[in-house]
Amino acid sequence: MQEGLDDGPDFLSEEDRGPRAVNVDLQTDATLQVDISDALSERDKVKFTVHTKSTLPNFKQNEFSVVRQHEEFIWLHDSFVENEDYAGFIIPPAPPRPDFDASREKLQKLGEGEGSMTKEEFTKMKQELEAEYLAIFKKTVAMHEVFLCRVAAHPVLRKDLNFHVFLEYNQDLSVRGKNKKEKLEDFFKNVVKSADGVIVAGVKDVDDFFEHEKTFLLEYHNRVKDASIKSDRMIRSHKSAADDINRIASTLYTLGTQDSTDKIEARVAADEDLKLADLLKYYLRESQAAKDLLYRRGRALVDYENANKALDKARAKNKDVLQAETTQQVCCQKFEKISESAKQELIDFKTRRVAAFRKNLVELAELELKHAKVLGNLQLLQSCLAVLKGDT
Amino acid sequence: PPSCLPAEDISTNSNGPKQEILLDDDQEDLFAEATEEVSLDSPEREPILSDGPSPAITPVTPTVIITPRAEASMFDRSLDEDEDTEENGDTFDMQITVSDPEKVGGFGCTSLNLFSRNEFSVKRRFSDFLGLHSKLASKYMHIGYIVPPAPEKSIVGMTKVKVGKEDLSSAEFVEKRRSALQRYLTRTVTHPALLKDPDVIQFLENTELPRAVSTQALSGAGILRMVNKAAEAVNKMTIKMNESDAWFEEKQQQFENLDIQLRKLHASVESLVCHRKELSVNTASFAKSAAMLGNSEDHTALSRALSQLAEVEEKIDQLHQEQAYADFYLFSELLGDYVRLIAAVKGVFDQRMKTWSKWQDAQLLLQRKREAETKLQYANKPDKLQQAKDEIKEWETKVQQGERDFEQISKNIRQEVGRFEKQRVKDFKVVIIKYLESLVHTQQQLIKYWEAFLPEAKAIA
Numbered sequence: 139m140q141e142g143l144d145d146g147p148d149f150l151s152e153e154d155r156g157p158r159a160v161n162v163d164l165q166t167d168a169t170l171q172v173d174i175s176d177a178l179s180e181r182d183k184v185k186f187t188v189h190t191k192s193t194l195p196n197f198k199q200n201e202f203s204v205v206r207q208h209e210e211f212i213w214l215h216d217s218f219v220e221n222e223d224y225a226g227f228i229i230p231p232a233p234p235r236p237d238f239d240a241s242r243e244k245l246q247k248l249g250e251g252e253g254s255m256t257k258e259e260f261t262k263m264k265q266e267l268e269a270e271y272l273a274i275f276k277k278t279v280a281m282h283e284v285f286l287c288r289v290a291a292h293p294v295l296r297k298d299l300n301f302h303v304f305l306e307y308n309q310d311l312s313v314r315g316k317n318k319k320e321k322l323e324d325f326f327k328n329v330v331k332s333a334d335g336v337i338v339a340g341v342k343d344v345d346d347f348f349e350h351e352k353t354f355l356l357e358y359h360n361r362v363k364d365a366s367i368k369s370d371r372m373i374r375s376h377k378s379a380a381d382d383i384n385r386i387a388s389t390l391y392t393l394g395t396q397d398s399t400d401k402i403e404a405r406v407a408a409d410e411d412l413k414l415a416d417l418l419k420y421y422l423r424e425s426q427a428a429k430d431l432l433y434r435r436g437r438a439l440v441d442y443e444n445a446n447k448a449l450d451k452a453r454a455k456n457k458d459v460l461q462a463e464t465t466q467q468v469c470c471q472k473f474e475k476i477s478e479s480a481k482q483e484l485i486d487f488k489t490r491r492v493a494a495f496r497k498n499l500v501e502l503a504e505l506e507l508k509h510a511k512v513l514g515n516l517q518l519l520q521s522c523l524a525v526l527k528g529d530t
Numbered sequence: 531p532p533s534c535l536p537a538e539d540i541s542t543n544s545n546g547p548k549q550e551i552l553l554d555d556d557q558e559d560l561f562a563e564a565t566e567e568v569s570l571d572s573p574e575r576e577p578i579l580s581d582g583p584s585p586a587i588t589p590v591t592p593t594v595i596i597t598p599r600a601e602a603s604m605f606d607r608s609l610d611e612d613e614d615t616e617e618n619g620d621t622f623d624m625q626i627t628v629s630d631p632e633k634v635g636g637f638g639c640t641s642l643n644l645f646s647r648n649e650f651s652v653k654r655r656f657s658d659f660l661g662l663h664s665k666l667a668s669k670y671m672h673i674g675y676i677v678p679p680a681p682e683k684s685i686v687g688m689t690k691v692k693v694g695k696e697d698l699s700s701a702e703f704v705e706k707r708r709s710a711l712q713r714y715l716t717r718t719v720t721h722p723a724l725l726k727d728p729d730v731i732q733f734l735e736n737t738e739l740p741r742a743v744s745t746q747a748l749s750g751a752g753i754l755r756m757v758n759k760a761a762e763a764v765n766k767m768t769i770k771m772n773e774s775d776a777w778f779e780e781k782q783q784q785f786e787n788l789d790i791q792l793r794k795l796h797a798s799v800e801s802l803v804c805h806r807k808e809l810s811v812n813t814a815s816f817a818k819s820a821a822m823l824g825n826s827e828d829h830t831a832l833s834r835a836l837s838q839l840a841e842v843e844e845k846i847d848q849l850h851q852e853q854a855y856a857d858f859y860l861f862s863e864l865l866g867d868y869v870r871l872i873a874a875v876k877g878v879f880d881q882r883m884k885t886w887s888k889w890q891d892a893q894l895l896l897q898r899k900r901e902a903e904t905k906l907q908y909a910n911k912p913d914k915l916q917q918a919k920d921e922i923k924e925w926e927t928k929v930q931q932g933e934r935d936f937e938q939i940s941k942n943i944r945q946e947v948g949r950f951e952k953q954r955v956k957d958f959k960v961v962i963i964k965y966l967e968s969l970v971h972t973q974q975q976l977i978k979y980w981e982a983f984l985p986e987a988k989a990i991a
Contacts, residue, residue, distance in 0.1 A: 354828055361823045368816040375809035382802035389795045492829045496990035499835060503984040507977060514973035 169193050172290045172305065174283040175203065179275055183207055184236045186282055190305045196297075197306055204308045208235055211282055213313040214289075217300045225434045225472070226479035227295065228487055230288035231423035233281040241271045266384075266404075273408060277416065284420070331433075338436035345477070351484050352432055359425040366418040373415055376407040406509045413502035421491060428487050435480050438473040445469040624719045628712035631704060637711060641719070641734040650735045658739055659711055665729045666718070672885070673935075674878050674942030676950055677724070678717035679870040681710035709859065713867060720953075771883055775940070781947060782879055789872045796865040803862055806854035810847050817843035831990045838986045842979045849972050856968045860961050868954065875950060882939050889932030896925040 169192060176187035189203045215232035218224050245267050252260055289295045304311070316324065339356070343349040380403035445466040452462035623645060629638035636653035643649070663680035670677050719725045719734075733739065773779050817840045824836030903918040 354826070357826045358823075361819070361826050365816070365819040365823045368812065368819040372809065372812040372816045375805055375812045379802060379805040379809050382798055382805055385798045386795065386802065389791060389798065488829065492832050492990060495832055495835070496987060499839065499987040499990070500984065503980045503987055506980045507984070510973045510976040510980065514970050514977070 170290050170296055172283075172286045174279050174286070177275070177279045179236075179238070184275075184278065186279065188286065188305060196302055202306060202308075204305065206304065206311075208233070208282070210304065210311050210313055211285060213311065214300055214304050215285070218289075218295065218298070219430075221298075222472075224295070225438070226431070226476035226483070227292070228424070228427045228431050228483045230285055230292070230295075231420075231427050233278070233285045236275075236278040238271065238274060241267065241274055245271065277412075334437070335433045338433060338440055341436060341440055343436070343439070347481060348432070348435065348477075352436075355425060355429050355432060359422070359429055362418055362422045362425055366415065366422050369410075369415045369418055373407055373411045376410065377404065380404040380407050402509055402513050406506065409505040409509070410502065413498045413505065417494065417498045421494070424487065424491070428484060431480055431483060435473070435476045438469065438476050442466075442469040442473040624716075624725070626712060626715045626719060628708055628715065630708060637708065639715070639734065641715075652734065652737060654733070654739070656707065656711070658733070659714065661739075662718075662729060662733050663714075666724060666727065669727070669729075670723065671874075671877060672881050672939075674881060674939040674946060675721070675723060676871070676874050676878055676946045678714055678721070679874050681707060681714055682866075682870075706863070709863065710867075713863075717867075721949075771886055777944070778879070778882070778940070782876075785872055785875055785879075789869070789876070792865055792869050792872065796862065796869055799857060799862045799865060803854055803858045806850055806857060810850040810854065813843055813847040813850060817841070817847060829990075835983075835986045835990050838983055842983050845979050846976065849975055853968065853972055856965065860965050860968070864957060864961050868957075871950070875947070878939075878943055878946065882936070882943055885932070885936045885939050889929065889936050892925060892928045892932045896922065896929050899925050 171191040173189050174186050175189035178185045178187075184207065186206050186208075187203050188206050189201075190197070191201045193200065212232055215229065218227075218229045245264075248260070248263055248267060289298075289301055295301065339352060343352065383403050445462070445468075449459075449462040449466045452459045623643070625642040625644055627638075627640045627642075629640070631637045636655055637659075638651060639654045640649065640651045660680050660683070663677065666677045718730060724730055820836055820843060821840035824833050824840060827833040827836055899918065899922050903915070903922055906915045906918050909915075
């Protein structure tokens with residue numbers, strides 16, 4: 139499993155098929171490698187080909203592939219969340235649902251308006267929209283791949299049975315999406331959880347490390363959210379401006395020298411999108427997952443403290459003492475188990491975060507520089523041309 | 531029966547300076563749209579609120595407002611590179627500067643004759659400029675001179691692109707208008723015939739101008755024009771001119787195409803200006819957000835890098851603002867000017883058609899008079915016969931005049947179009963080079979900023 143690096147101009151090319159773990163810094167591990175080797179976009183669903191290479195004895199073969207859809211990824215993610223044994227881990231955030239609605243709408247509108255524009259304009263716009271569609275497609279593939287890679291890199295999660303079934307079972311997993319009733323249940327569960335979360339967060343932690351993490355994560359999460367929203371807006375404006383420049387260039391330089399110049403602004407925007415916006419979006423989800431971990435630990439702590447109080451009461455009344463002792467022990471174990479792994483998870487989270495930001499910020503700067511240099515030179519060239527031609 | 535134009539068009543007082551205030555439909559303000567506000571009492575700002583005559587010449591030092599990228603002297607004609615032989619050979623090179631109305635309560639208008647070093651500074655109201663254009667249009671358009679159109683009155687841009695949440699602030703609006711007036715005057719005095727026109731000279735030199743009554747009456751005349759424009763459109767359809775000169779047909783087609791392209795371009799540039807302003811706002815907002823994120827990040831090196839990123843984005847925001855400015859003043863305004871100029875060019879072509887039509891109608895009428903005379907010869911009515919003979923003489927003269935007018939306007943238009951095209955190439959070349967230079971500059975700045983940031987990003991450990 140390699141970290142894929144996207145080199146600017148080829149971003150929109152079809153040939154680029156390497157794994158794209160851009161937002162995480164993961165160690166390569168020969169015992170289990172997972173990637174998405176192919177993807178197919180059908181009417182309203184995307185089919186991912188999940189490819190596994192493993193030396194582990196758990197699997198029947200050393201190399202195999204299955205086809206999975208988005209719902210199956212969600213099923214896997216939810217099974218981790220619901221598993222009590224994993225309460226002490228940061229569960230890798232689920233990939234977002236593939237959303238081609240906007241792009242499809244644009245393509246449809248273009249088709250409807252075909253009569254009102256020249257053949258040239260139509261072909262050009264169609265190319266642009268197709269490129270946009272392709273970019274979104276590549277992104278969703280990357281998001282799903284990153285999720286799987288994170289799971290595969292986690293010392294405990296990689297051994298999960300559901301995960302192995304997900305990777306190996308070559309039939310449909312028959313995980314239907316949630317029906318209305320289940321979705322409503324989820325909604326209420328979330329409301330309860332957030333309310334509870336507030337209560338739990340209010341309890342001061344004895345452990346300094348966790349207390350600090352709690353405060354830090356709360357603020358960080360909010361700020362990442364804000365930065366993510368703002369960066370999206372900025373990049374959208376950039377893309378609009380790039381579209382305008384496109385149109386202007388094609389009206390001006392009718393001699394066909396336009397190809398290089400007008401696409402560059404669009405590429406700058408696309409690169410910013412990839413390196414900056416996606417990074418922020420990903421860490422928005424990861425920081426939420428980290429917050430969830432803290433919540434679970436906080437919840438366990440509260441339960442533990444309550445169990446202690448109950449035990450004292452039971453001893454005082456000398457009634458149901460055994461039961462209270464068992465409960466207290468269970469809570470204690472649960473809390474300690476979570477605390478132990480949580481600390482390491484949070485430290486790892488920080489390491490990953492710092493590494494991912496470093497990588498993306500460096501790449502962002504390098505790409506911006508590359509484009510600026512190309513654009514600057516091209517423009518100079520164009521201006522010379524303009525002077526020589528003495529023409530509009 | 532031949533389509534006869536309304537009586538006023540056949541009047542012979544079409545040459546020579548017009549003294550009448552009310553404009554008749556023949557000399558229409560071609561860029562005035564029917565939907566435009568024509569009255570002077572429109573809600574837009576007028577620099578002068580007082581009603582009296584302008585005060586004495588104030589020594590207005592040419593306060594040229596230098597915009598960051600577009601120097602106001604862009605249309606400087608200090609060295610006229612035109613090798614064209616003008617009719618009389620003596621070309622006056624004039625430098626026009628129009629300054630900010632805020633300070634002196636009216637647009638300060640300074641004309642410097644680079645030859646004689648004579649300088650005049652006067653105060654003019656916006657309506658004065660419009661009045662000048664009206665007069666010039668009425669005098670010269672019908673003989674085929676392309677009279678530069680005056681700036682738009684309405685606040686909304688020509689392509690009516692939404693300017694976004696922040697509409698033109700008053701300072702921006704005034705600057706836009708000031709710059710447009712300067713370009714307008716400069717173009718006007720660049721025209722060899724217009725430069726010598728007494729109205730123009732009066733405009734540039736006289737302390738007081740008679741208050742432009744015509745612009746006040748524009749409300750009424752404006753409506754009149756609208757009505758006649760409609761009638762003319764119908765007329766145009768019935769005038770089928772036998773174009774003996776392929777040059778005119780070719781040129782008309784060219785201008786049609788150019789018109790379409792320029793309008794498209796103009797719309798795109800206005801859209802770009804709008805989006806760049808939006809981008810600037812969003813970049814600044816993101817910069818702040820990134821700074822906040824950097825503050826809460828507990829890894830020191832990453833925190834510092836994020837703060838640096840915020841600073842870079844802030845600087846980029848500045849760049850966007852400057853670029854938007856350049857987009858606007860260099861490009862967008864020039865395109866708007868040319869869209870209006872082309873309307874004026876199309877106008878003179880129309881005038882030529884009308885002149886031809888007039889001539890044809892005169893010929894037809896002459897023929898009718900001759901037929902009438904022949905009939906009268908057998909009718910034994912000596913008085914009527916004599917009258918008929920007189921009328922024939924009259925109309926023979928008119929036919930000759932019609933032919934002369936047509937040839938004159940055709941000649942003028944050829945000259946004007948040649949001048950126009952040369953000027954167009956020059957103007958666009960200058961602007962494009964300046965624009966591209968500003969783009970190169972922007973990219974160089976970007977390189978500087980990102981090169982400074984890169985080591986910070988790499989330093990994250």
